[in-house]
Amino acid sequence: MHAIRAHAEEHIRYIRDTMERASSFTAVPGLGGILMGSTALGAAAIASRQPDPSRWLAVWLAEAVVAVAIGALAMARKARRTRSDLFSGPARRFLLTLTAPLGAGAVLTLVLARSGQTAILPGLWLLLYGTAVVSAGATSVRPVLAMGACFMLLGAAAFASPSAWGDGYLAAGFGGIQIAFGAVIARSHGG
């Protein structure tokens, strides 16, 4: 009787574990990521031609607003198409874990810009965006986690590089990595 009970309990655990893993957030938009990456490449080209740091910062802040708008619209569109709920447990966890490090990044950007330390912003943005994506990736599809790790590595590399390479790193991260993983997600996870 003990064996039957152990067997049944093991099956219940297996079911619970599978259900928890399956309820991960799958409405991460691959095509939206490609579009966000494309606008970032454009922003990098424009920002690199700016004569002073305040204009450079204005270009990237405008790009951030555009990227957030694209991401939000694409996510809502994909959630509607896949009939998943953006306010369900996994989606809510995804959005909360994504926004906390991004909020910290916004505050640090303000502080560093005021003190004229804009040269370290590219590394900071890449590192914190990577942290946000890695944290959120724990409740989402597998490529999201890998994408976050790539951003973090690139952010660390940007800190160790000359500040003149900042736009190059931002183009590689918010442009290249975003487009590459967007394509993987679009192909493997329904758009």
Added chain:
Amino acid sequence: MKTGTKTRPAAGRPSPARANEPLPALDRVIHERLRLAIVSALAASPSLTFNELKDLLGTSDGNLSVHARRLEEAGYVSCEKGFSGRVPRTAYRLTAAGRRAFARYVDHLEALIAHARR
């Protein structure tokens, strides 16, 4: 754990009358390990694609195809084939019959545990 329509026994001890009832046989379609995983995953998510299920369950294309087809034949899972751009996309959902069978299966396991506790 959400399992849809329930006729579940209490999670604790069964009543004496209930405890003496013979237990029904386990649903063999669901009881197989990978099929149980497919049904559990679809009970938690409204729809999953073939690739999402494959990643989630860490199985091969062939193995997943065979067991998903067996569930389709039993009427527990529905399959929708389409395209995402030019890439073929197969999405699976749990049918109402599948949701009921899954709820019965979980009830049965819980009843087995309750019986064994006596």
